[in-house]
Amino acid sequence: MMARAAHGPxxxxxxxxxxxxxxxxxxxxxxxxxxxxxFDALVSAYWRAVYLHLRxxxxxxxxxxEDLTQEFFARALERDFLQGYDASQAxxxxxxxxxxxxxxxxxHRDARRLKRGGGREPLALDFAGAEERFAAAGQVSEAAAxxxxxxxxxxxxxxxxxxxxxxxxxxxxxxxxFRLFEQCDLGAVDGGARPTYRELARTFDLPETQVxxxxxxxxxxxxxxxxxxxxxxxxxxxxxxxxxxxLLGVDPG
Amino acid sequence: xxxxxxxxLAHLRRVLSAPEVPGDRYQPAELLGEGxxxxxxxxxxxxxxxxVALKVLRPxxxxxxxxxxxxxxxxxxxxxxxxxxxxxxxxxxxxxxRVYYVMKLVRGERLDAFAAxxxxxxxxxxxxxxxxxxxxxxxxxxIHRDLKPSNIMVGSFGEVLVLDWGIARVLGQVDAAxxxxxxxxxxxxPEQTAAGTVLGTPGFMAPEQAxxxxxxxxxxxxxxxxxxxxxxxAGAAAPRPLASVCRRATAPAPADRYASAxxxxxxxxxxxDGAPVLAHRASLAERLGRWYLKYQTPIILVLSYLxxxxxxxxxxxx
Numbered sequence: 001m002m003a004r005a006a007h008g009p010x011x012x013x014x015x016x017x018x019x020x021x022x023x024x025x026x027x028x029x030x031x032x033x034x035x036x037x038x039f040d041a042l043v044s045a046y047w048r049a050v051y052l053h054l055r056x057x058x059x060x061x062x063x064x065x066e067d068l069t070q071e072f073f074a075r076a077l078e079r080d081f082l083q084g085y086d087a088s089q090a091x092x093x094x095x096x097x098x099x100x101x102x103x104x105x106x107x108h109r110d111a112r113r114l115k116r117g118g119g120r121e122p123l124a125l126d127f128a129g130a131e132e133r134f135a136a137a138g139q140v141s142e143a144a145a146x147x148x149x150x151x152x153x154x155x156x157x158x159x160x161x162x163x164x165x166x167x168x169x170x171x172x173x174x175x176x177x178f179r180l181f182e183q184c185d186l187g188a189v190d191g192g193a194r195p196t197y198r199e200l201a202r203t204f205d206l207p208e209t210q211v212x213x214x215x216x217x218x219x220x221x222x223x224x225x226x227x228x229x230x231x232x233x234x235x236x237x238x239x240x241x242x243x244x245x246x247l248l249g250v251d252p253g
Numbered sequence: 254x255x256x257x258x259x260x261x262l263a264h265l266r267r268v269l270s271a272p273e274v275p276g277d278r279y280q281p282a283e284l285l286g287e288g289x290x291x292x293x294x295x296x297x298x299x300x301x302x303x304x305v306a307l308k309v310l311r312p313x314x315x316x317x318x319x320x321x322x323x324x325x326x327x328x329x330x331x332x333x334x335x336x337x338x339x340x341x342x343x344x345x346x347x348x349x350x351r352v353y354y355v356m357k358l359v360r361g362e363r364l365d366a367f368a369a370x371x372x373x374x375x376x377x378x379x380x381x382x383x384x385x386x387x388x389x390x391x392x393x394x395x396i397h398r399d400l401k402p403s404n405i406m407v408g409s410f411g412e413v414l415v416l417d418w419g420i421a422r423v424l425g426q427v428d429a430a431x432x433x434x435x436x437x438x439x440x441x442x443p444e445q446t447a448a449g450t451v452l453g454t455p456g457f458m459a460p461e462q463a464x465x466x467x468x469x470x471x472x473x474x475x476x477x478x479x480x481x482x483x484x485x486x487a488g489a490a491a492p493r494p495l496a497s498v499c500r501r502a503t504a505p506a507p508a509d510r511y512a513s514a515x516x517x518x519x520x521x522x523x524x525x526d527g528a529p530v531l532a533h534r535a536s537l538a539e540r541l542g543r544w545y546l547k548y549q550t551p552i553i554l555v556l557s558y559l560x561x562x563x564x565x566x567x568x569x570x571x
């Protein structure tokens with residue numbers, strides 16, 4: 001099922017305010033407000049991947065994984081350890097996963113119980129939704145956990161881009177474009193059972209050519225939003241180009 | 254935040270990887286296939302209201318020296334007007350700077366799939382068409398260099414198309430004195446592949462091509478590939494004359510092979526007609542057998558007459 005849920009950082013200011021904006025660079029900004037916005041964007045893009053990684057790779061129980069997720073991001077903000085990222089060494093998401101593994105390993109070794117909350121305001125995250133994903137994936141090997149971390153990150157990236165496109169269209173004259181995109185490209189339909197252009201034309205009472213034109217526009221805009229967010233989550237232009245090619249098979253130019 | 258299910262995620266990745274063609278004319282749809290150099294999409298030509306194939310350079314090769322090859326392939330295809338070569342309709346540059354070209358959408362099956370369910374004689378007749386197409390390209394100074402069953406398509410109406418000219422070599426034009434002339438403005442420039450560069454597919458590359466001896470690659474290198482294809486089509490239990498044709502076509506030394514695709518085709522045609530092939534020195538028994546098959550009716554008539562005559566003489570002598 002495609003689901004829409006509002007939670008925490010997604011409700012606040014948009015985490016990707018400008019086309020060339022870089023979350024990674026903004027994490028080291030002198031202005032605390034810029035850092036906070038960047039941090040929200042980072043949490044939005046990665047929290048689910050982090051939580052599920054702790055469940056899959058580190059076999060944490062749900063409550064412990066929730067606490068560790070909160071603690072990981074809290075320490076990232078307080079101790080600025082993400083600022084140690086060197087774009088020439090690795091992709092940012094690889095760096096983040098390594099930081100997470102180091103953090104989880106330390107916690108595991110110390111067998112230290114986390115003090116829930118620790119006096120901080122916990123991030124509002126939809127752990128119940130993430131648990132559904134965990135249950136759906138079943139048993140996961142260590143190697144697969146890495147791939148799933150990547151997939152959850154992609155899911156967050158695409159989800160944010162869908163929301164941005166919806167924000168551009170809903171309630172405006174372009175709403176029909178989003179609705180077409182939603183029916184044609186966002187449904188959870190397997191195989192070839194997606195609606196044909198002819199069926200969409202009938203449903204929306206539009207000429208078929210108009211349907212393809214609207215869809216082409218919506219897909220172009222969706223791609224733009226994805227690339228914009230991807231650029232923001234990468235540490236360098238080279239990383240961005242490599243990620244875009246690996247993820248979408250496109251050269252962002 | 255919207256949470257996308259796995260099938261939607263996979264679908265969106267496919268949608269996003271579709272090339273962004275400037276203008277409204279071509280609307281790419283699904284990915285049909287991918288090769289070492291390019292990705293091929295089915296696309297809709299909105300102006301003419303037909304389906305076409307759109308070939309785009311693979312994104313990871315966009316910065317590589319191979320980037321020019323796709324544009325070059327489009328020009329080669331445009332230069333080769335032949336029923337056995339897929340026609341190019343259009344070419345251009347994507348929004349991300351990659352080259353693309355638009356060609357006829359070929360519907361049919363790969364040669365090896367076609368051969369799996371057809372009698373050998375039908376497969377050999379298709380092979381003759383392949384040789385004719387390759388021979389035509391050679392006459393234009395173009396060597397394919399990547400002939401293999403997956404690059405040959407047999408259409409539903411029996412049309413045979415040789416595809417994927419991405420690593421084709423354009424030979425320099427040779428003038429009357431034997432020197433190499435520079436190409437005319439706008440003509441295809443001779444191949445610039447550096448010596449030592451190996452381009453092609455293992456199993457279908459002539460020895461000189463596999464060794465990167467670029468200067469030695471000529472029409473006989475394609476003959477070698479055609480011989481390898483023929484061997485696969487004929488199978489392990491190929492008749493001896495046909496096996497000899499394969500052996501000659503794939504001889505290690507270019508000088509020992511057929512000099513051209515046309516020569517190879519002629520020998521295969523001889524085999525189809527039941528005539529002796531040049532590549533095979535027939536034994537006495539094979540020659541007698543072939544002679545018998547050719548003159549079966551008169552031989553039977555003569556033998557019957559002689560047998561009757563003998564019986565008559567025996568009867569008279571009693």
